Structures are given as C-alpha cells and as structure tokens.
Amino acid sequence: NAGVTQTPKFQVLKTGQSMTLQCAQDMNHNSMYWYRQDPGMGLRLIYYSASEGTTDKGEVPNGYNVSRLNKREFSLRLESAAPSQTSVYFCASIGGAGETQYFGPGTRLLVL
Amino acid sequence: GQSLEQPSEVTAVEGAIVQINCTYQTSGFYGLSWYQQHDGGAPTFLSYNALDGLEETGRFSSFLSRSDSYGYLLLQELQMKDSASYFCAGNSGSARQLTFGSGTQLTVLP
Numbered sequence: 041n042a043g044v045t046q047t048p049k050f051q052v053l054k055t056g057q058s059m060t061l062q063c064a065q066d067m068n069h070n071s072m073y074w075y076r077q078d079p080g081m082g083l084r085l086i087y088y089s090a091s092e093g094t095t096d097k098g099e100v101p102n103g104y105n106v107s108r109l110n111k112r113e114f115s116l117r118l119e120s121a122a123p124s125q126t127s128v129y130f131c132a133s134i135g136g137a138g139e140t141q142y143f144g145p146g147t148r149l150l151v152l
Numbered sequence: 153g154q155s156l157e158q159p160s161e162v163t164a165v166e167g168a169i170v171q172i173n174c175t176y177q178t179s180g181f182y183g184l185s186w187y188q189q190h191d192g193g194a195p196t197f198l199s200y201n202a203l204d205g206l207e208e209t210g211r212f213s214s215f216l217s218r219s220d221s222y223g224y225l226l227l228q229e230l231q232m233k234d235s236a237s238y239f240c241a242g243n244s245g246s247a248r249q250l251t252f253g254s255g256t257q258l259t260v261l262p
Contacts (some may be wrong), residue, residue: 073250082255145193
C-alpha cells in the first residue's frame with residue numbers, strides 16, 4: 041500500500057514549456073486534490089475532484105488544467121509555465137467518512 | 153470565503169506545553185483540522201474538530217469554539233521531533249476541501 045504517489049519529484053522548466061504532474065492513490069479514495077505551497081506559506085487549493093469524472097476549480101486555478109483519468113489518478117497540467125508557478129505541488133486524497141487528507145511527497149517545480 | 157490566522161513562529165523547550173491558536177473568518181465552514189509538516193515533507197493529519205470542545209489524541213489536543221471563530225492545537229510533553237510547521241485548515245464543501253492558514257513554525261529547544 042503506497043498511499044499517494046507523485047511524479048516527478050523535481051522538475052526544472054523554461055518559461056513557456058508545458059508539463060504534466062502525475063498523482064496516483066491506491067486507497068480507493070473518491071476525492072482528490074492538487075495544492076501548491078510557496079515558501080513560508082500554507083497550501084492553496086488549485087483544483088479538486090470529488091469523484092471520478094468530475095473536477096472543480098479551487099482557490100488558484102489560473103494557468104492549470106486537471107484530468108481525473110480514473111479513480112486512482114489525478115493529473116495536473118501546466119500548458120505554458122511561468123516563473124510565478126515555481127512552487128511545491130502536493131496531491132492529496134480523502135476517502136470514507138473521515139476528514140483526513142492523505143498527501144503525496146510533493147513535486148518541486150522551478151520555472152526559469 | 154475563508155481566511156485563517158495563526159502565529160508565524162512559536163518557540164518552547166523540551167518537555168513543555170505549547171498552544172498554537174487559529175482564528176478564522178469563513179462561510180460554509182463545518183470543521184477545523186490541524187496538519188503537521190516537517191521541512192520539505194508532506195503534511196500529515198493531526199486532529200479534526202467538527203463540534204465545539206476538546207479532542208484529545210495522545211500528546212496532542214485540539215479545541216474549537218464556533219461562537220468565537222477560534223481554535224487551538226495543544227502539544228504536551230514537547231519533544232525535539234515536534235519541531236515542524238503546524239497548519240490549521242478549514243473544512244468546507246461537499247468534496248471536503250481544505251483552506252489552510254499560513255502555518256506556525258514550532259521550534260523545540262533542548
């Protein structure tokens with residue numbers, strides 16, 4: 041049981057390049073989330089998916105798109121990366137009746 | 153919308169008790185959660201309050217007062233490994249979304 045996994049762990053992009061951050065969970069959770077965390081700040085919700093086939097915008101969705109590929113996988117895409125998107129990106133999931141979100145190890149993204 | 157305020161830094165000595173406060177302004181908020189994050193790591197769940205009062209989990213306790221829009225995390229018998237960032241987060245929405253505060257950096261001194 042790996043929990044929540046994210047790839048890649050670290051990425052450097054040039055301004056204007058695109059990339060997709062991958063997230064998968066093996067806990068059979070319905071809801072999944074993407075957050076970004078800037079230095080010295082809390083996590084901010086980018087997008088979330090309440091269940092397979094649905095996605096919704098969070099607090100800071102501009103510049104991002106998501107895909108809930110199936111129940112396990114939720115990807116985040118940057119179509120044209122900007123330096124302001126330099127951050128650490130965390131994926132999380134929640135399941136059952138509880139309120140515990142389980143986080144992946146994060147992807148550290150640097151946009152030059 | 154939601155906003156949560158918490159102190160940026162707290163320092164305490166090993167074995168002591170520390171309280172991290174969180175005040176919030178929110179709409180559609182049904183609970184308050186607490187997460188711990190060590191440097192560079194993933195946040196991990198500590199505690200959740202849906203109702204007013206105290207929830208106790210080992211050395212950690214969390215309190216919520218809805219009428220005061222206030223909560224706190226209490227850490228007892230502090231250990232060096234408790235040095236980390238602590239975040240309060242408001243729970244909302246049908247998808248149980250979280251809105252995080254900016255975090256409190258706790259430093260435990262020997």
